[in-house]
Amino acid sequence: MFARAFLISLITAAAAVPVYAQTDTPKVDARQERQQERIDQGVASGELNQREAGRLQKEQDRIAGHEEKAKADGVVTKQERRKLNREQDRASRHIKREKHDRQKAH
Numbered sequence: 001m002f003a004r005a006f007l008i009s010l011i012t013a014a015a016a017v018p019v020y021a022q023t024d025t026p027k028v029d030a031r032q033e034r035q036q037e038r039i040d041q042g043v044a045s046g047e048l049n050q051r052e053a054g055r056l057q058k059e060q061d062r063i064a065g066h067e068e069k070a071k072a073d074g075v076v077t078k079q080e081r082r083k084l085n086r087e088q089d090r091a092s093r094h095i096k097r098e099k100h101d102r103q104k105a106h
Helices: 003-020 028-044 050-071 077-098
Strands: none
Touching: 028 050, 028 077, 050 077
């Protein structure tokens, strides 16, 4: 009886592992999309010139590359998520700074 209960708990634990070993990053993806929309809106309104937009776009591409690298081994760890979040925080500050720096597209 004990062996059977142990086997059932072992199978249950093995089934729960994929829940923790996720490569889905919906929050990161949604935030990347919102930041991209902010950049696009800034270009459309003239708040961002082409140089600023290019620099911000390169930063977004770099973050996307880091996200892909984090997903490459099949697990996005807590530390990797934290790093991506910090990078997105920094990019968000850069977007805000560039949009409000009084430089206009010509």
